[in-house]
Amino acid sequence: xxxxxxxxxxxxxxxxxxxxxxxxxxxxxxxxxxxxxxxxxxxxxxxxxxxxxxxxxxxxxxxxxxxxxxxxxxxxxxxxxxxxxxxxxxxxxxxxxxxxxxxxxxxxxxxxxxxxxxxxxxxxxxxxxxxxxxxxxxxxxxxxxxxxxxxxxxxxxxxxxxxxxxxxxxxxxxxxxxxxxxxxxxxxxxxxxxxxxxxxxxxxxxxxxxxxxxxxxxxxxxxxxxxxxxxxxxxxxxxxxxxxxxxxxxxxxxxxxxxxxxxxxxxxxxxxxxxxxxxxxxxxxxxxxxxxxxxxxxxxxxxxxxxxxxxxxxxxxxxxxxxxxxxxxxxxxxxxxxxxxxxxxxxxxxxxxxxxxxxxxxxxxxxx
Amino acid sequence: xxxxxxxxxxxxxxxxxxxxxxxxxxxxxxxxxxxxxxxxxxxxxxxxxxxxxxxxxxxxxxxxxxxxxxxxxxxxxxxxxxxxxxxxxxxxxxxxxxxxxxxxxxxxxxxxxxxxxxxxxxxxxxxxxxxxxxxxxxxxxxxxxxxxxxxxxxxxxxxxxxxxxxxxxxxxxxxxxxxxxxxxxxxxxxxxxxxxxxxxxxxxxxxxxxxxxxxxxxxxxxxxxxxxxxxxxxxxxxxxxxxxxxxxxxxxxxxxxxxxxxxxxxxxxxxxxxxxxxxxxxxxxxxxxxxxxxxxxxxxxxxxxxxxxxxxxxxxxxxxxxxxxxxxxxxxxxxxxxxxxxxxxxxxxxxxxxxxxxxxxxxxxxxxxxxxxxxxxxxxxxxxxxxxxxxxxxxxxxxxxxxxxxxxxxxxxxxxxxxxxxxxxx
Numbered sequence: 037x038x039x040x041x042x043x044x045x046x047x048x049x050x051x052x053x054x055x056x057x058x059x060x061x062x063x064x065x066x067x068x069x070x071x072x073x074x075x076x077x078x079x080x081x082x083x084x085x086x087x088x089x090x091x092x093x094x095x096x097x098x099x100x101x102x103x104x105x106x107x108x109x110x111x112x113x114x115x116x117x118x119x120x121x122x123x124x125x126x127x128x129x130x131x132x133x134x135x136x137x138x139x140x141x142x143x144x145x146x147x148x149x150x151x152x153x154x155x156x157x158x159x160x161x162x163x164x165x166x167x168x169x170x171x172x173x174x175x176x177x178x179x180x181x182x183x184x185x186x187x188x189x190x191x192x193x194x195x196x197x198x199x200x201x202x203x204x205x206x207x208x209x210x211x212x213x214x215x216x217x218x219x220x221x222x223x224x225x226x227x228x229x230x231x232x233x234x235x236x237x238x239x240x241x242x243x244x245x246x247x248x249x250x251x252x253x254x255x256x257x258x259x260x261x262x263x264x265x266x267x268x269x270x271x272x273x274x275x276x277x278x279x280x281x282x283x284x285x286x287x288x289x290x291x292x293x294x295x296x297x298x299x300x301x302x303x304x305x306x307x308x309x310x311x312x313x314x315x316x317x318x319x320x321x322x323x324x325x326x327x328x329x330x331x332x333x334x335x336x337x338x339x340x341x342x343x344x345x346x347x348x349x350x351x352x353x354x355x356x357x358x359x360x361x362x363x364x365x366x367x368x369x370x371x372x373x374x375x376x377x378x379x380x381x382x383x384x385x386x387x388x389x390x391x392x393x394x395x396x397x398x399x400x401x402x403x404x
Numbered sequence: 405x406x407x408x409x410x411x412x413x414x415x416x417x418x419x420x421x422x423x424x425x426x427x428x429x430x431x432x433x434x435x436x437x438x439x440x441x442x443x444x445x446x447x448x449x450x451x452x453x454x455x456x457x458x459x460x461x462x463x464x465x466x467x468x469x470x471x472x473x474x475x476x477x478x479x480x481x482x483x484x485x486x487x488x489x490x491x492x493x494x495x496x497x498x499x500x501x502x503x504x505x506x507x508x509x510x511x512x513x514x515x516x517x518x519x520x521x522x523x524x525x526x527x528x529x530x531x532x533x534x535x536x537x538x539x540x541x542x543x544x545x546x547x548x549x550x551x552x553x554x555x556x557x558x559x560x561x562x563x564x565x566x567x568x569x570x571x572x573x574x575x576x577x578x579x580x581x582x583x584x585x586x587x588x589x590x591x592x593x594x595x596x597x598x599x600x601x602x603x604x605x606x607x608x609x610x611x612x613x614x615x616x617x618x619x620x621x622x623x624x625x626x627x628x629x630x631x632x633x634x635x636x637x638x639x640x641x642x643x644x645x646x647x648x649x650x651x652x653x654x655x656x657x658x659x660x661x662x663x664x665x666x667x668x669x670x671x672x673x674x675x676x677x678x679x680x681x682x683x684x685x686x687x688x689x690x691x692x693x694x695x696x697x698x699x700x701x702x703x704x705x706x707x708x709x710x711x712x713x714x715x716x717x718x719x720x721x722x723x724x725x726x727x728x729x730x731x732x733x734x735x736x737x738x739x740x741x742x743x744x745x746x747x748x749x750x751x752x753x754x755x756x757x758x759x760x761x762x763x764x765x766x767x768x769x770x771x772x773x774x775x776x777x778x779x780x781x782x783x784x785x786x787x788x789x790x791x792x793x794x795x796x797x798x799x800x801x802x803x804x805x806x807x808x809x810x811x812x813x814x815x816x817x818x819x820x821x822x823x824x825x826x827x828x829x830x
Contacts, residue, residue, distance in 0.1 A: 061595050064541045068526055068534035076669050077528055079610060079620065079677045108483075118483035130693030134805055141695075142684045151680040154618040158487070161513065161616035205687065208699040213801055218793045221741070221785060224749045227830075231746030231779055233817060235828035237567040237713075243478045243574060310514075314486055325484055 078154055082144040084194045091190035092171025094178040100168045101175045103373065104157045107315075107326055107380055113137075113179035117326070123179035129204065139180025143202045145194065149173050159314030163384055297401055305398025308391045312383070318402040327381060334396070334403035336360050349378040365399070366392050465505075473497070475506050476573060481562075486514040487617075489556065491577030494707075494729060495714040500581050500756075500764040501551070504644045507580035510556055510660065512617030515646040518666055523614075523650050525592075525634070529671035530607065532597025539636070539650055545587040545595075548633060550656075551763045553731045555579040555702045557659035557686050560810040563795070567826040570713040575814060575826060579731070581764035584654050586635030589628050592670070601672050604629070610677050611653050614668035621662045622676035623655065627700075631656045634667060657733030657762035658700040659809075661686055691803025702733035704792050705811035706740055706767070706784035717773065717822030724773040726753075730765045732786035737765040739785045744771070746779030746815060746829040747794070753782070778818040779829055795828060 080086050092100075102111060108119035115121030125135025134140070138148050153169045155161050164172070174189040177197060187193070309318075315327035322329040328341035339346045339354030346354070353376065358364060368375045369392050371385040386392050439445060466473065477490035492508040509515065520539040528534040556578035562568040569575055593609070601607050609628045612620040623632070633654040636643060643649045648665025655662045661681050676682070688696040708728040711717050717724060730737045737759030741750040756766040767782070784792045795812035816824040 061597070062545065064544055064595060065535040065537040068528060068536045072526065072536065073528045073534055076526055076612075077671060079612075079671070079679070081675060082678050118480075129689060129695070129805075130691065132804065134689060134693070136684065136689075138684075144678050144683065147678055147680050147683050150677070155513070155616065155680075158513070159616070161618065204693065205683075205695050205697045208696050210696075210699065210703070214703075214793070215788070215790060217801075218791050218797065219789055221783075221791050222750070223741070226750065227746070227748045229830075231748060232830045233827045234830050235566045236817075237570045237826040239568060240570050240825065243480075243569050244476070314484065314514075 078150070080146040080150040080153075082146045084146060084191065087146075087149070087191045087194060088166040089191060090166035090170050091188055091193075092167050092169070092174050093188045094171075094174045094183065094185050096167075097171035097173070097175025097178070100164075100171050104160075104164065104168070105172065108158060113176055119326075122176050126180075126200065129201070137180065138176050139182060139200065141201050141204075142199055143205055145173070145177075145197050145199055148176060149194075159311060160384055297404075298397055301394050301397040302401045304390075305394035305396070305401075308386070308395045309398055311386075312395070315381075315383075318399075330399055330402060332403045333360050334365070334400045336403075338364075347378055347380040349376050350380070362396060365396055369395060473506060475508060478569065478574060487512050489558075489578060491573045492580050493573050494577050494579065494709050495572040495712050497709070498727065498766070500729070500766050501639060502580035502582060502764075504582065504639055504641070504647065507582065507644075507647065508556070508578050509646040510578070511615075511646070512619050513615050516615045516666060517645060518614060518650065520650045523668075525651065525667060526669045527592060527596040527672075528669070529610075529673050530598075530601040531593070531672050532600045535596045537592070542587055542634065542636060542651065545591050547585055548588055549583065549585045550633070551581065551583040551760065552654060552656045553579055553581040553702075553762060553764045554654075554660045554663055555705075555731070555733075557661060557699075557702070557808040560705075560812070560814075561807045563812070563814075563826075564799075564807055564810055565804055567828050570826050572707055572709045572712040572814075573714060576707040576709075576729075578660070579729075579764075581731075582638040583640065584633055584635040585637035585640075586633045586651075586654065589632035589634055589653070589670070590630075592634060593628065593672070596672075598672070601625075601674075606674065608673045608676050610669075610671040610673055610679075611662070611664045611667060612669040612671075613648075613664045614666040619661070619664055619681060620677060620679045621664060621682055622673070622679065623662060625672075627655070627658070655700075657702060657735075659686060659702055662700065686808055688802065688806045688808050690801075690806065699809055702731075703809065703811045704730070704732035704734065704737065704784045704786040704790050706730035706737075706782040706792060707814045708742070708780050708782050708816060711780065711818055711822065711824050712816050713824045713826060716824055717818065720822070721773055721775040724771050726769040726771060726780065728753075728767055728782050730759070730767055730782070730784035731763065732759075732784065732788075732790070733762055734790065735787040736761045737784055738787050740765070740767040741783045741785075742767075742769045743781040743783070744778045747781055747813070750783065759786075775820055777820055778816075779827070780816040780818055780824070781813050783813055 078086070101109075101113070105113075106116070108116055109122050110116045113122035114124060120137075121135065122138050125137045125140030128134040128140060129136070142148060149169060152172055153162075153164065153166070156164070170189045174183065174187055177183045177189070178185060178187065182197065182199070189197075312327075312330075315325055316330050317323060317325055318330045322331055324341065324344045328344040328346075336359070337354060338358035338360055339350050360368075369386050370389075372379050372381045372383050373385075386395065473493045473496040475490040475492060477485070477488060479485075482488040489510040490508055492502055493506055497503075497506075523539045525537040525542065526534065527537075559578035560575055563575055589609075598604060604625045607625040608622045609625060610620055610622050612618060633656075634651060635654045636651050638644075638647065643652060648667070651667050653662070653664045653667045682697065686699075688699055690696065706728055708726060709715070710725070710727050726742060728740070728742075730740045737755070740753045740755065742753045743750045751769065753767040753769040756768060759765040792811060792813055795810075798806075798810065798812050815827050815829050817827040818824045
């Protein structure tokens with residue numbers, strides 16, 4: 037393979053051939069069954085090998101994406117809040133602050149399929165059917181103007197798609213471009229003239245205590261995209277967007293009586309809540325995230341958390357007087373989209389009644 | 405910084421009284437009144453009554469006065485706290501071993517709870533016999549033990565465009581250094597048998613975690629057979645949940661993302677997977693828009709941990725200990741230099757111990773501070789002859805969009821009051 041790093045071609049010969057004869061086996065472990073290997077060995081290679089059977093078209097993809105992905109990635113894959121943008125950014129890689137998306141940066145379509153299939157949606161990984169994954173990936177391609185709206189992605193059409201940045205990567209060349217240069221250990225008179233400050237720190241204090249006016253210019257982490265500006269404006273929105281009449285509704289709801297708790301069930305509910313906490317927070321420090329905070333949700337009038345932008349159907353239900361009691365929450369959590377068509381909550385639902393019961397008890401414990 | 409070191413709850417009064425007395429003694433050692441320091445001349449409560457019995461805390465925690473030595477995140481860096489990162493309080497630590505409880509965390513889908521009984525490790529692909537191991541199986545292989553640093557490829561990444569965050573914890577805290585115990589990856593691969601792989605020169609292994617992120621990375625066979633370790637203990641005890649309990653991969657000297665946590669599968673392959681984390685992330689975009697991939701090794705780097713923005717000089721002029729950490733993913737640290745004038749002149753620091761391969765090295769420079777401002781820098785050298793570069797040198801090669809693998813020389817501006825700030829200098 038021509039792209040194999042040079043250091044390996046040199047170093048590996050020694051390391052690999054100097055190895056002692058294979059050590060005697062200890063006979064530990066057991067043979068993996070074919071079913072086990074098939075269950076875990078899901079990775080897809082750039083040439084499409086290991087792709088599953090199935091297919092999906094752009095329009096199906098748009099629907100699945102709206103249900104499963106849009107809450108974080110936007111209706112058009114343009115990104116929501118601080119979550120990653122999946123579309124756009126064409127020809128920005130040599131600009132200041134390039135926009136790196138599937139369309140502008142990712143070299144291989146296999147990576148998109150592989151990642152969506154194994155790791156998405158966030159908080160419900162591995163729940164999409166292979167056809168849905170094909171459809172979502174087709175829609176992401178369409179959102180990046182890389183296929184027409186009649187495109188159907190399948191194992192067969194997979195190799196018809198070449199992503200724009202496929203040739204945009206080079207193998208680590210630091211050995212040639214840097215290592216030979218970074219060798220000067222100067223000890224004195226290393227710079228002409230006096231040293232002066234050219235840049236002072238952007239966030240002089242505790243970075244969590246507030247935001248300086250100057251935005252940080254690089255998004256570093258996998259899910260980043262946050263700028264202090266964006267964060268600050270979100271906070272402002274939180275304060276301003278809470279409609280007065282909703283606040284009034286909160287006032288009308290009587291404080292729930294203290295409920296007796298089954299602590300064992302609360303503990304079970306806390307575990308089940310892991311499915312929810314990617315989007316929902318509870319506790320003293322809870323803030324609205326992708327979903328509203330759930331402190332006090334039990335017995336609360338629907339659609340009334342300050343600063344959270346609810347879906348239209350949720351606001352309509354709230355206007356109709358929906359209150360989150362045991363019956364309503366059970367129905368919603370068991371099958372969110374059936375319970376409320378058009379809800380923003382992209383959660384498949386809790387299949388087991390006992391999980392619903394446990395989570396209700398947990399939410400009760402945060403509603404005392 | 406915003407965190408107050410005085411926030412000690414019930415014992416605050418006693419602490420402050422002690423601190424004041426100590427301050428007086430330190431600040432004017434010759435000027436103590438004739439009656440002497442009450443901490444010495446008066447019988448103190450702790451010297452008379454009894455302390456806590458054994459087992460008061462079956463698993464000990466740091467004393468309350470150290471409650472500010474904790475991991476911290478930067479809330480607005482990531483979209484939520486589950487796929488996020490926090491930082492090791494390297495400014496407040498000394499020595500080289502990072503206690504597990506304050507070693508930074510980076511999760512892509514949260515830290516999962518995985519019991520040893522539920523743990524399975526699969527080896528498949530181009531092996532003679534695909535195998536499944538339990539945790540108990542792993543404990544029966546011959547063990548090895550070694551200390552390595554783990555640095556996130558994004559450590560110091562915020563600083564590419566300019567000085568952003570004010571503290572060694574935030575600029576350099578995506579690193580920890582632990583003594584690992586486990587089984588060499590080579591041993592496990594040989595148990596499955598590599599004859600089926602044929603010529604090993606161009607082969608790879610794919611390593612994958614059990615959490616929802618399915619974090620997976622392709623590693624060249626040469627590295628896999630060289631020094632990678634399947635670890636189940638760190639600093640003598642079980643791994644913490646946040647570091648991959650019960651089993652993680654150790655990839656000495658290479659970027660932290662490859663040290664897959666909750667390791668569940670190792671696949672022998674004839675080509676890399678080109679997974680999300682080795683294409684769309686952890687790749688370095690250069691000025692012309694092309695990007696480097698497979699930039700696995702973390703080049704030599706160092707930072708002064710004290711004085712630093714979170715660790716101002718409080719004692720005024722006179723003897724001052726300047727200390728910091730140095731490391732290299734390409735071998736052992738051979739020397740560290742410190743500059744007080746922003747890189748015009750340098751002097752060699754003292755290494756607390758000789759550098760160990762791919763592990764943190766502690767350095768000290770003991771000076772007599774005259775109270776004038778300083779532009780504090782440190783510069784690491786490793787056994788390959790590499791000299792840690794300036795930010796300008798790196799930008800000259802890579803431009804401004806590289807983000808990852810920023811191993812530039814850091815500058816702290818220390819003013820006459822002893823306060824330190826993160827700056828860039830000419």
